[in-house]
Amino acid sequence: MPAYHSTFLNESSDFRVVGNTSILPIKTKFRGPAYPSNSDYDIIDECLDLFRANSFFKNFEIKGPADRLLIYGILFISSCLQQLKSNTTKNEAVRILSNLSLDDFSIPGDVGFPLNSLYQPPRDKTEADLLRGYVQQFRQELATRLIERLYSESDSKPSKYWLAFTRRRFMNKSL
Template sequence: MPAYHSSFLSDTDARVIGNFALFPLRTKTRGPAYVLPLLSPDDDEITLDPESESYDILDETLLLFRANTLFRNFEIKGPADRVLIYGILFISECLGKIKPTMTGREAEKALNNLALEHFALPGDPSFPLNALFAPARDRNEAETLRQYIGQMRQELAVRLLARIYFDSATVPSKWWLSFTKRKFMGKNL
């Protein structure tokens, strides 16, 4: 059975740096991404319809995380799949930071620190997926990519916490934490 690919592969309007697409995001975090409309009070972030104008690549990453984590191989069909790969690997890293005894507040602090810490970009010697990602052409593009990935990491951390602590603010979901030891494609960030 093949892995699930991004539904944003057909989106040709996204800006691409190297071969990493910069899609619009539904976020309050500052950064270079075009901001999609926020959800109305009637919408539920966890069960958001993919046809909604507020649905973005991060919603899709969270939706496909558990299914795609089970795969060791992933055929990349375009820049959207690279964003999906990075997002899945970041979620795996986040899950590794959350312990079963952590409250929602402690987990929020840990994931905020993880999202804001210095991270390697495609082309950097310490970036683990250089074989799959192309580097930015110049310093300006690299800085834009760093800001976008930082914005993406912060928003993913917030949305992941909303799912992990959906039922209780003090006990994380065992269904999410069961994926702590799984490694998508055998890699980590």
């Protein structure tokens, strides 16, 4: 059974590509270079929907620039879940994941980026700044929506059905 790919593969040619990663629209309240999304479903919803199914796969065939953004989103969700414990309250989770999403991170082409073999670096500093701003906005919105899903039943503890995936490593990689 193959892994699930992004539904935005066909649309990714309509949007800007930096390196070989799509800059897709996002429904967000955070400032950044992402275009506002007009639809109810965006790449962040897709990352959250496909995380648990795709986390079982060690191999993933990349079919386009939107898949690279999906990979990054899945790996970021995994690193978010690793930061949380089973007794973390919603307020603590907001603080932890907000700090994680704003922490220093590397982008394709940087020395510390773990997926440099799969991603092309930006062509110049302007594209690198655009990608860094987009990834930061992406991380902030993804962390916010992840918290909403983790604490949909109770504010006192996260969903055990999400925390069960903390030991899974998608593609044997981590951010």
